[in-house]
Structure formats: structure tokens, C-alpha cells
Amino acid sequence: MIQAATVDVVFPCLDEASALPWVLSRVPEGFRSIVVDNGSTDGSPDIAAAHGALVVREARRGFGAAAHAGLEAATAQIVAFCDADSSMDPADLPRVVDPVLAGEADLVLGRRISTSRGAWPLHARIANLELARRLRALTGLPVHDLGPMRAFRRTEALSLGLEDRRSGYPLELFLRAWSAGWRITEVETGYSPRVGRSKVTGTARGTIQAVTDMTRLLREVRETISKETTP
Template sequence: MTFPPPRDVDVVLPCLNEAEALPWVLARIPDGWRALVVDNGSTDGSAQIARSLGATVVHEPRRGFGAACHAGLAAALADIVCFCDCDASLDPSLLVRFVDEIRRHEADLVLGRRRPQSRGAWPVHARAGNLTLARLLRRRTGLRLHDLGPLRAARREPLLALGLTDRRSGYPLQMVVRAADAGWRIAEYDVPYLPRSGVSKVTGTWRGTWQAVRDMSRVLQETPAHEGGSPR
């Protein structure tokens, strides 16, 4: 029996009822990369659509953005793992630059700073919550980041070594905090942010934004006690 050659990049796409957005997102996965669509309990046929479009589908019954992201990370096999929302607000083809920087060992974690392309792309309450968290992150770690957006790339094994435990909205922030505590080089680049397809499950409402801020605030109270090392 022959096996396909290993792919060096996996893209984790947490998914909850994104049937409308999936064709656009999956069409923009760079050639040779593997799309890992993590179905988080969709009822609109998202898993079937993703599979029909060539994606690998991972089922994660435990609800939560972090639960879906971490299930994708655990299922990944590639050396480099990327993360991208599955709602067509971000173009996964932009990850090529991120991956190139990781491959050149110029950064250990690369993040996308969302730049709204229209007035409705990023609600005011969601932007305000993100700004508050970025300021708290700077106070906690010294990192001068502007965004905690979901578009990002890093090497798989060092990510797993961070021992991420949050399974809710705090997952992206916990990744940054623990990477900073471990001495990672973290880079940030502007990326276009488009109006998403459908309604956000996290920051689409004031209540959702408040819950996300609460989740992330708990992460910022962590003490740097883990032993995850630098990927260099």
C-alpha cells in the first residue's frame, strides 16, 4: 500500500453552522495544504459540505471555540499548523506569508491584525472588547500587539508543549500569553477583515462579547508556571 506524502501545513478551521461560507473558505486554502474542518455540532450540513470539497473533517462534540481549535491541533500531523475562522471573514491564502516567516525561523508565532474593509465587518462592541484585551495583554506580557485575531501560524509540537487548557473564547489569548511566557518571538501583520457570513457565535452580540472578555480576562490572571519551552 502506498501513502500520500506528508503535508507540511495543516489549517485548522473551527466550524459551527458555516455551510454558506465553507466553499469560499476552502477554495482559498493554498495548494498542498490540508484543511482540517472541526465540526463543533453543526446542524446545517457543514461537515458533509466540507468533506465533499476535499477537507478532512474532525468532530468535536464539546461546544466552545477553544475546544474546536484544540481538537484540530490534536488532529494535525503537519509541522506547521495554522488557524483561521471558517466564516469567510478572513482569507486563508494570506497565511502563506505567515508560514514563510515560520519556515525561515524569523518568528515562532505569527498573528493577523484585522483591518475592517467595511463599516459592518467588525461591530463596535467587539472592537472595543478586543482593544481592552490588547491593552491588558501588553500590561501582562509587554507585547505591543493590536489584535488577538484568529488568523495565526506556528509549529505544531511547540504549540502542543504549551499545554493549552482553555476550551472557550480564551483559547487564542492563552496561546499568546503562554507563548510570550516561553520566550517565543511573536509577529503581527495587517490582514483584511471582511463581513462574515451569518451571525458570529462569539462576538456577534454585546452578551457574546462580554462573555469572551470574561473568558480572556481569566487567562490573563494565569501565573507563568508552565514549562513549555521556546521552539528554537
């Protein structure tokens, strides 16, 4: 059973007032919610606080900036990430956290499985499939999705020295964890249509930006590997 203060759940947030009540009500008992507000103008911070979440404010815009601010604010042994837009059900968090708690994995990724038509825009799905293909080729790991729900140990993640503060943050976490020899695995999690407007991969522009950021990170990692293996 999860004990209090064992797991902190970071929710990067930008104008998610419509989704937050449901999202925060679904967080399992024993998990603490940390909502990182990234400049909302719809009252999201007040709603989060009213539902018992710790609210952290991050002025620098960017998914990675909000995510890392949450990681730094966390105090629990294990940290999980989850989107705040209701596309993923926080009730699935134990499925992602349990392998870390049991010492069976160091990083667990929630592989998104659509629960209904329209949950995953075609352009975002295609981009994700291509990214997963590249990651399998690079790392040899059977990864299929770099989804927004994931779990790991806080101190180990902080030691990775993550630098990206935009949409490349999840990929940098994955790549640095793989480079550090972490045990990485996937579990299936449901994926539903989000509430409100997407700021990242739900739009074509956001997907293009994410692909640009992630392509740059992949290139940098390949260059590093090449230098390390060249006599």
C-alpha cells in the first residue's frame, strides 16, 4: 500500500480550470498533487489550491520549465508526472508507480492506449510513432510511447542534470536515464480526449515544435555516443 508522502504527482498546468476538479479528484489516496502553474489566466491556481494541491508558480513558459519546477518542489521519494487536461486518468498512477516502488524499474512510462475515437490527433500519433521508432533504434529498448505519465525516484532524476525547458524535456529525461543505465519499462494507460485547448501536440504547430526540440536532442545524443565510441 502507498504510504503518505511516498509519491508526489506533478501536473504542469496552463489554463486547465475546466479539467482540474476532475483530475485532482482522481488522484489516489497517499499521492500528493503538485500543480505547477505556467502563467494561467483562468483561475487554475485557485482551483488547484481549493482541491488540496500544492501550487507552484513557474513564470518561465515551457512544458519543461513547469515540469522541472515541480520536480524541484517535490519532497517525496518517488515522483510521477501526469497531464492536467483530463486526457489521462490519475487513477492509473499506481500502475505506473508500483514497479518503481517494488524496485523492478527505475523509470516507468505510461504507454497511451486510446479509449475513444479522437483522443489522439493523427499528426501527433504519427509523430509519436516515428519518435518511438528512432528511440528503439538508438537504445534497443522496446519503447512505443514517450507519454506524459511516468514515474521515477526524485533524487536520481535530479542527478541527471536535465537542461531542456521546452517540449523536449520528456525525451531528455528518457535519454539521460537510458545513458545512466536506468531500467526502463512501459505499462499501458488509458488516453481520452482532453478538456479544453491543447498547448503542445494537440495542435499541428505544437507538434512541429515538439518534433524540432526532440530531433535536436536525438542528434546531440548520437553525436555524444559517436565521440565516446571513436578511438
